[in-house]
Amino acid sequence: KNEVEQSPQNLTAQEGEFITINCSYSVGISALHWLQQHPGGGIVSLFMLSSGKKKHGRLIATINIQEKHSSLHITASHPRDSAVYICAVNPGEYGNKLVFGAGTILRVKS
Amino acid sequence: GAVVSQHPSWVICKSGTSVKIECRSLDFQATTMFWYRQFPKQSLMLMATSNEGSKATYEQGVEKDKFLINHASLTLSTLTVTSAHPEDSSFYICSARWFRSYNEQFFGPGTRLTVL
Numbered sequence: 479k480n481e482v483e484q485s486p487q488n489l490t491a492q493e494g495e496f497i498t499i500n501c502s503y504s505v506g507i508s509a510l511h512w513l514q515q516h517p518g519g520g521i522v523s524l525f526m527l528s529s530g531k532k533k534h535g536r537l538i539a540t541i542n543i544q545e546k547h548s549s550l551h552i553t554a555s556h557p558r559d560s561a562v563y564i565c566a567v568n569p570g571e572y573g574n575k576l577v578f579g580a581g582t583i584l585r586v587k588s
Numbered sequence: 589g590a591v592v593s594q595h596p597s598w599v600i601c602k603s604g605t606s607v608k609i610e611c612r613s614l615d616f617q618a619t620t621m622f623w624y625r626q627f628p629k630q631s632l633m634l635m636a637t638s639n640e641g642s643k644a645t646y647e648q649g650v651e652k653d654k655f656l657i658n659h660a661s662l663t664l665s666t667l668t669v670t671s672a673h674p675e676d677s678s679f680y681i682c683s684a685r686w687f688r689s690y691n692e693q694f695f696g697p698g699t700r701l702t703v704l
Contacts, residue, residue, distance in 0.1 A: 523695065
């Protein structure tokens with residue numbers, strides 16, 4: 479079993495829909511990251527969380543440390559949001575290396 | 589701020605040649621840089637961690653003589669794929685960490701290597 483599990487693996491949505499991607503992890507962590515990878519390959523760091531909730535534009539990320547679970551929400555989705563969304567964690571108290579989930583492939587249709 | 593660049597963005601080479609990929613932190617000093625590879629439709633796999641001025645730490649299964657990593661300055665790390673073979677064809681991504689933000693990593697745009 480992977481230390482970081484994401485769901486769903488694939489997601490297709492209509493433009494304007496509210497989207498949720500989930501991430502569960504099995505180890506203690508010092509931080510959790512949401513990353514976005516576009517078809518060209520480059521990776522953008524969206525959020526780094528250790529507790530609570532963060533918001534940036536139409537993106538919202540939440541984390542529940544007790545339940546070892548995080549969600550990434552996209553409001554009013556748009557075709558340009560189509561990308562792979564990756565959850566990654568820094569395991570341990572002083573996490574160094576990142577442990578990655580398999581990613582969620584999101585396609586938003588117009 | 590916190591921009592990481594990679595050069596080249598793509599490279600095609602013949603089997604047996606060596607290829608060097610550069611990773612630079614443009615506006616901050618990166619005490620640690622990480623090198624990842626990614627195969628199609630798979631997630632990132634950490635290859636090695638390099639700290640400025642010291643030898644890189646390689647992950648299990650990664651040949652250190654095959655993938656030479658140098659982190660000679662606080663803004664530059666290089667990955668050299670020696671005697672490249674077609675199975676080394678992959679997407680290589682670096683990330684850099686600033687000493688004041690222990691967990692945060694800033695990713696480069698990646699280098700696509702194709703070995704013929």
